[in-house]
Amino acid sequence: MASQRISLQNDPNDARSVAVAALRARRLSEVTKEDHAAVMRLWARRRKELTSSRTRVANRLHAVILELVPGGYAGEIYASKVARLLEALEPAGAVAAARKEIAEERLGDLRRLDAQLKELRQRLVAVVAASRTTTTKLFGVGPVVAAITVGLTGDVGRFADKDHFAAYNGSAPIEVSSGEKKIHRLSMKGSRQLNHALYMAAVTQVRHAHSEGRAYYDRKVAQGKTGKEALRALKRRISDALFAAMVADARRDRQGEPASGGPGGQTGNCSVACAALTPKNRLFGQATPGPSPRLRLPDSLRAPSAHERTRRRSARPLDIWNKEDSICSDSP
Numbered sequence: 001m002a003s004q005r006i007s008l009q010n011d012p013n014d015a016r017s018v019a020v021a022a023l024r025a026r027r028l029s030e031v032t033k034e035d036h037a038a039v040m041r042l043w044a045r046r047r048k049e050l051t052s053s054r055t056r057v058a059n060r061l062h063a064v065i066l067e068l069v070p071g072g073y074a075g076e077i078y079a080s081k082v083a084r085l086l087e088a089l090e091p092a093g094a095v096a097a098a099r100k101e102i103a104e105e106r107l108g109d110l111r112r113l114d115a116q117l118k119e120l121r122q123r124l125v126a127v128v129a130a131s132r133t134t135t136t137k138l139f140g141v142g143p144v145v146a147a148i149t150v151g152l153t154g155d156v157g158r159f160a161d162k163d164h165f166a167a168y169n170g171s172a173p174i175e176v177s178s179g180e181k182k183i184h185r186l187s188m189k190g191s192r193q194l195n196h197a198l199y200m201a202a203v204t205q206v207r208h209a210h211s212e213g214r215a216y217y218d219r220k221v222a223q224g225k226t227g228k229e230a231l232r233a234l235k236r237r238i239s240d241a242l243f244a245a246m247v248a249d250a251r252r253d254r255q256g257e258p259a260s261g262g263p264g265g266q267t268g269n270c271s272v273a274c275a276a277l278t279p280k281n282r283l284f285g286q287a288t289p290g291p292s293p294r295l296r297l298p299d300s301l302r303a304p305s306a307h308e309r310t311r312r313r314s315a316r317p318l319d320i321w322n323k324e325d326s327i328c329s330d331s332p
Contacts, residue, residue: 036131041151043127047120047144048193054113061106068099079111132252135245138238139211140204148197149242156246162239169194171239173232186232198235198242205234213238 058077065082066072068089073082086104091097124143128136128150135146159165166172170190176183205213213234220230 036127036133037150037154039127039151040124040131040147041154043120043124044144044148044151044193047117047124047147050113050117050120054110054117057106057109057113061103061110064099064103064106068096068103077110079107079114082107082110133245133249135242135249138201138241138245139208139213140201140238141242145197145201148193150246152191152194153246156243156250159243162243165243166236166239169198169239171195171198171232171236173236195235198238199231201238202231202234205238206231 061082062073062077065085068091069085073085075081082103086100086107089100091100121143124147128143128146131150133146133150135141135149136143141149153165153168156165159168163172167187168190170187170192172187172190174185174187174189176185202213205211206217208214216237217230217234220233221227225233
């Protein structure tokens with residue numbers, strides 16, 4: 001009964017809130033079938049799972065090596081290097097032999113994950129090529145970064161402009177200025193996976209001296225920016241370039257559709273949505289009703305307040321074995 005009461009209390013409010021939001025929205029998303037973006041999102045999610053698993057296995061393998069080799073293993077854990085290390089290791093005693101066997105088993109897990117990641121990269125290359133996205137033309141954006149960006153972005157038409165997209169991926173800084181001093185801080189909002197994809201693209205550009213991104217990075221450093229600040233500025237430039245590429249791809253893919261559609265097949269001028277809001281189709285009289293100070297249910301559906309529950313209990317005879325009380329609890 002308690003769950004039924006909560007459902008009756010929330011459903012009308014939720015329905016009205018959704019209707020008001022739909023009536024006021026300038027851009028209404030259209031229900032479309034899943035496309036290459038959904039496929040790339042699935043494979044990008046699978047890659048994240050595999051890379052997380054590989055990191056855990058590598059850390060556990062290194063923990064065993066620390067117990068076998070004094071000082072541990074210097075450098076990043078690679079299957080080939082660890083295999084040569086274990087082959088040259090002669091365990092002294094049963095305990096060391098058991099540790100070596102465990103290390104060899106974890107080395108097998110590491111090799112299996114490396115093979116899966118290699119196969120997954122080939123699939124990502126094929127999926128990104130089939131999508132015909134132009135994001136890979138940007139320097140530093142390979143199949144992995146393109147799959148993460150396009151897959152997690154989905155319908156680019158849901159972003160009004162590049163600034164909204166930058167806020168979504170966390171590359172737009174937060175202003176914390178005081179007085180005449182202008183200060184911007186790193187934003188920890190937005191999709192962290194998208195932000196990491198931008199970081200990989202930015203680092204790739206900085207590492208290549210001939211890239212335009214490296215020239216932009218050097219100019220920011222020469223202007224007095226720190227290395228991290230210059231890298232964040234470069235990430236924002238890459239975000240804007242990716243947004244422009246995805247918008248161009250969306251316009252190319254919807255060739256043959258009505259010209260009123262916005263980027264990604266959206267109704268940018270609200271022609272379709274507004275045409276449907278004729279006087280006989282409006283839900284609440286006004287097409288865009290003003291905000292109500294409080295949405296209130298009818299008394300028949302509204303849950304009793306604490307004062308009403310106390311008054312009802314005091315008005316009826318005390319009977320701890322009342323069947324109705326045992327089923328319909330008055331406790332919130």
